[in-house]
Amino acid sequence: MIEICSDRVAATFRLAGSFLIVLAVLALSSCTRHNGSDAKSGKVNAAMDSTLVIAMLGDADYLNPVIGATVTSSNIFGLIYPSLLQSEFDTTTGLMNYMALEKKLRTVTPGQGKKAPKGAIAKSWRLSDDQKSLTYILRNDAFWDDGKPIVSADFKFSYQLYGNPVIASARQQYLAELIGADKGKIDFDKAIETPNDTTLVFRFYKPVPEHLALFHTSLTPLPAHRWKDVKPDEFRHSPLNLDPLGAGPYKLKNWQQQQEIVLVSNRKSNLPKPGNIPAITFKVVPDYTVRLTELQTGAVDVVENIKPEDFTALLKANHQLEIKTVGLRVYDYVGWANIDQEEYKRSGMFKPHPLFGSARVRLALTSAIDRQAIIDGYLKQYGVICNNDISPSLKWAYNNRIAPHPYDPSKASALLKAEGWIPGSDGILQKNGRRFSFVLYTNSGNARRNYASVIIQQNLRAIGIDCKLDVQESNVFFENLQARKLDAWMAGWSIGLEIDPLDVWGSDLKKSRFNFAGYRNTRIDELCELAKQKMDQVGAKPYWLEYQEILHRDQPITFLYWIRETQGFSKRIEGEELNISGTFYNVDDWRLRPSANVAQ
Amino acid sequence: MLIYIIKRLFIAVPLIFGVLTLTFFIIRLAPGDPAAFFIQPGISPNVADQIRMQYGLNDPLPVQYFKWLANVLQGDFGRSFSRAQQPVFDVIAEALPVTVTIAGLTLVANFTFGILIGIISAVRQNSFLDRFLTVTALFFYSMPEFWFALMMIILLALKFPVFPVSGLNEIGAESYGPLGFLLDRVWHLVLPVSVLSINGAAGIARYVRGSMLEVIRQDYIRTARAKGLPEKVVIFKHALRNALLPVITLMGSSLPFIFSGALFIEVIFAFPGMGRVTVEAIFARDYPLIIANTFISGSLIVLGNLFADVLYAVADPRIKL
Secondary structure: OHHHHHHHHHHHHHHHHHHHHHHHHHHHHHOOOOOOOOOOOOOHHHHHHOEEEEEEOOOOOOOOOOOOOOHHHHHHHHHHOOEOOEEEEEOOOOEEEEEOOOOEOOOOOOOOOOOOHHHEOEEEEEEOOOOOEEEEEEOOOOEOOOOOEOOHHHHHHHHHHHOOOOOOOOOHHHHOOEOOHHHOOOOHHHHEEEEEOOEEEEEEOOOOOHHHHHHHHOOOOOOHHHHOOOOHHHOOOOHHHHOOOOOOOEEEEEEEOOOEEEEEEOOOOOOOOOOOOOEEEEEEOOOHHHHHHHHHHOOOOEEOOOOHHHHHHHHHHOOOEEEEEEEEEEEEEEEEOOEOHHHHHHHOOOOEOOOOOOHHHHHHHHHHOOHHHHHHHHHHHHEEEOOOOOOOOOOOOOOOOOOOOOOOHHHHHHHHHHOOOEEOOOOOEEEOOEEOEEEEEEEOOOHHHHHHHHHHHHHHHHOOOEEEEEEEOHHHHHHHHHOOOOOEEEEEEEOOOOOOOHHHHOOOOOOOOOOOOOOOOHHHHHHHHHHHHOOOHHHHHHHHHHHHHHHHHHOOEEEEEEEEEEEEEEOOEEOOOOEOOEOOOOHHHOEEOOOOOOOO | OHHHHHHHHHHHHHHHHHHHHHHHHHHHHOOOOOOHHHOOOOOOHHHHHHHHHHHOOOOOHHHHHHHHHHHHHOOOOOEOOOOOOOEHHHHHHHHHHHHHHHHHHHHHHHHHHHHHHHHHHHHOOOOHHHHHHHHHHHHHHOOOHHHHHHHHHHHHHHHOOOOOOOOOOOOOHHHHHHHHHHHHHHHHHHHHHHHHHHHHHHHHHHHHHHHHHHHHOOHHHHHHHHOOOOHHHHHHHHHHHHHOHHHHHHHHHHHHHHHHOOHHHHHHOOOOOHHHHHHHHHHOOOHHHHHHHHHHHHHHHHHHHHHHHHHHHHHOOOOOO
C-alpha cells in the first residue's frame, strides 16, 4: 500500500515537473521577437554603437499626436511626425519663437536659434490686420513616408480630429479661438480653409495675438489619406496607431509594448533631415534604482529626473557620465485653504478659513518655513526659492524686484500674535478656543516632498503650530483636492511656457478648476484678462509684474522652490542641447562617439 | 472522482461570478477617477467628460453593471482604459508568456532545490549541515524579495558585471540568430529566477524537512533498514516519496502564481508581466483590466485548489473524493 502510494507521488511530481518545463519552454519561445530578421551582422557593441538608449519610466500611451497625451508620447511622436512650424524657447528672453522656412516671429538673439527652421512645413505666414485670420503658405517639397505630398487638406483633416468630441483629444483647447468655438461648436468649413494644396487659412472669432495664433495653429498633422476611413469611435483603437506614417527625422521600427520603442533614422526625411543617430531605443525601466544602475553600467545613455542625493555616487562610479539640468518649469508649494471649504460646498458662500483665511496668517506661515534649508538639504544647487508661479526662466515677464520673504520665525510669531493667535497651555497657538492644528496632506512616492514636509512640520512646531503629516495615494489625493476636502496640502505644478494662470487663480471657482485654495482677488482676474487682450505679448509685461506683486503680498499659498530637472547623460552623446521645452528637443542632431562605448 | 470534479466546477461558477461582481462595485466605489489624467491646466474641461462618456462611466452604477454583465456573459470583458484601448485579453495575452516563463522556471527550481535541501536537513538532522541549511533557508525566506533583487543586481550586475541589469533581451539581440537570442533570453532570466527561487525554495525546504522527519520515524522505515536495504534506497524510495505528499498541496496553490506574476521582480527587472499589468491597472483605475485580472486569478485559485485536491487523491489512495 505504502509502496503504491509513493510511486504515485513520484509519478505526480514527474508529471507536474515536466508540465512546468514544457510550459516555460513554450512561453520562452513564444516571446521571441517577430521582426528581427533585418540585421544579420554585428554583436552587442556594434548595436550599442549605433543605438542611443533612453530609459523611460513607463510606456508611451499612443504614438499619435491627436490622442497621445503623455510627455513620453509627445517626445516620440515629435520625432516621427512633421510640424507646421519649428518652435524654440529663447533662453535670453524667455519667449517662444516660431519659425517657418522663410519667416520668424522674432529675430533670433545671438547664441540662440540652435534649431534650423528646415523642419517646418510652412514657408511663411501672414496674420490679417484685424488679427482674425492667419494664412500659411506651405512648401511643396514635403512628403509623407509613403511618397504622398503633405498638403493643406492634411491639416484641416487633422484639426477636425483634434476637435471631435468622440475622439476626445487632450489638445482640443488649441482650437478655442476658431470660428464657432465661442458658440460651443467649431464651424470647420469657415474656420479652416484650403483654397489649394499649399495654402492653409485659419479664421478666429476674435482677434488673437500673433504668438498665440501660431502656437494654437501649429498642431501636428496626420496624413489624411491614411486615416480618412477610420471612424471616430474606432480612432483610439485603430491598428494604424501601431504603425504611424510620418515624415520626420525618425520612423518607428518596433514597438514592444511595456518594453521598448525602437526608432530608426528616416533616410527619406527632408523635415529637417534624417536623424544623425541610426537608432534610438526608448526602454521602459519602471524602477528608479534599476534605471540608475543601467546608466552606471552603460546599458542606457539617458535617465531623466535623477535625485540630487544620487549624483555623487553615480559620477564617482562612472566617469563617463554627466548631469545636465533644465528648468525652471516645476515648483512645489504648500496650499492653504483661503476659504472655509465646508461652508463653500454647503452654501456656495465664501467665508474666510478659520486658520488660513487671513493673508497675514499665510504670510506668517511662509516666513516660518525655512525654504532655503529644504533647498540646501535636498535640492542643493538645483533648487531656487520660488516667489510666485511665473518662472525666473520666463525672463521677459519675471519680476526680479521682488525679494523672497526671508525665513524669520520671530516675524511670523509677531504676525500671528497681531492676528490674535496666542500660545495656549500646551504651547500650541490658540484663538477663540481653537488650536492652530491641522493636517498637511501630500501624495505618496515623492521623496522630495516627504523631506520638505518634515522640515515644514518642525519649522511650524517651533512657532507653536501643530502640523500633522499625512500621505495619500496620488489618485486619492488629487480627488480630495478637487473635492475641496483638504485644508492644507503640499503639491506642485509644471508650468506652461505661455503664461495663462486663470485656471489656477481665477475668482470664479467653478471656472477656475485648479484654484484649490479658493483664493479670490478681482484684480488678478482683471490683469489676466488685460494680458490676454494685449496683441503684443511683451506689451503685457506690466500686468504680469503687478500680478506677481499681488501674489507676493497675498500669499494665497506658500510657494516653496523651483526645481531644476536633472538628467543623467552618457558622455558618448555629443551635440545635445537641453532646452526648457524638453530634454529631447534636438535629439535628431545628437551624435554618438562610436569608440567610446561607456560599458567598456 | 469525475462527478466530484464536475460538482466543484459547478460551484466555482457562482463563486467566481460573485468575486467579479464584488470587484466591479468595490473599484467603482473606491476613490479615484480613470479620467483623472485629463484634469489638468491646459486641457479643456470637456476632455475628462468625453473620456468618461467613452468608457461608459457617466451612466448610473446599476446601468453600468447590467451593461457590463451583458457583455461579460458574451465573453467580452471590454477594452483597457489605460493601454491604448486594447481588448483586455490582448493585454493579458501579451503579458502572460513573460510571466509564465519566469514563474514556470521558478517553480521547477523552487521544488528541485527545496526538496533537495529539505532531504539533506532531515537526514542529517541536528548536524552542522542541517543547522547551517536551516539558518540559511530562514535567512533567505525572511528577506524581502525586492531588496534581495536589488542586492543581487548591485553585486552581480554592477560590481561584478556577470548578468544584465534588466530587460528580457540585450539591445540588438535580434541579430544573434534564434539560438543566440534564446541564450540571451536565458542569460537575462538567471538573476530574477534565482532571486525568486532562492526565496521560494527556502520555504519548501522547511516543509519537506518537517514531513521527512515525520516519515523517517515510521515503522516501515525501520523495517526497511532492518532488512538491510542501503540507506540511499531507504531515503529516496521509501521515505521521500511519502514525505512529498504535503508538498503536492503547495504545488496546487502555486498554480495562480504562474499566471498572476511576481510584481516586485517584474518592476525591478523591467519585465512586462502580469504583476505589473495588474498593479498599473489599479493605479490607473483601469476598471476592465482590473476585472479581467481578477477573473483570471480568481479562476486560477479555484482551479488550483481543485487541482491540488485531485492530485492528492491521485497520489494517495487513502483519500477518496
